[in-house]
């Protein structure tokens with residue numbers, strides 16, 4: 001690659017256009033433009049404001065009331081506005097509609113890729129749902145958050161009175177086996193993997209970037225541990241790169 005981002009993007013677009021199979025692996029950076037802060041990097045929530053250890057699965061079992069109280073504060077910080085899909089979500093959904101992308105494998109739990117129309121594999125679950133640790137029933141998270149705001153700490157299952165937890169993968173928990181198996185299949189079969197808006201620091205999700213032997217393209221402001229195995233690295237704003245990639249793949253409809 002000659003280092004000129006524009007010619008690199010043209011070359012990547014050619015590879016995406018020629019690919020039989022392509023997949024995107026996304027992280028919090030894709031939702032930053034929707035008003036949801038990232039975890040790491042500039043303005044990341046992990047650090048002065050929130051300690052990731054407070055959200056470990058062991059804490060959720062040891063101190064469910066404290067866990068839910070901190071979880072509510074984290075949710076209110078991350079989801080201050082009601083987030084909508086942004087140009088990056090829409091570009092990936094259109095790439096798929098035009099036959100140039102098979103799916104989005106995401107670490108994000110905001111549900112925005114699915115709302116934009118992408119076939120989505122949610123590796124880390126979905127924060128719009130909560131699940132009972134007793135009977136496994138899942139319900140909408142919004143009314144449960146209201147109950148915790150009114151002091152129901154921890155919120156309990158309406159069916160079995162067991163403690164509820166957000167339907168997301170907490171630190172210390174395994175990824176949902178079916179989702180990870182599906183994601184690994186997409187990654188292994190892909191001729192091109194677009195790793196977008198992720199620090200690629202949390203395993204096993206990050207390892208999907210090199211699960212196959214296809215071309216890896218990283219689009220991320222900050223360096224990642226996978227950059228040295230990537231054929232393309234764009235240190236640029238993904239909300240610019242993805243729509244431009246879409247246009248160059250020649251799949252954008254007019255207007």
Ligand code: APR
Pocket residue numbers: 026027028029030032033038039040041042044107108124197198199200201202219220221222236237238239
């Ligand atoms: N364009 C390009 N890159 C961006 C943009 C942007 N507009 N905005 C943010 N980024 C990059 C940042 O440089 C950062 O490296 O997005 C990356 C987001 O990284 P993280 O905050 O670490 O998010 P992610 O990789 O998804 O975290 C993985 O960690 O805390 C856990 O479960 C949580 O799923 C999350 C996992």
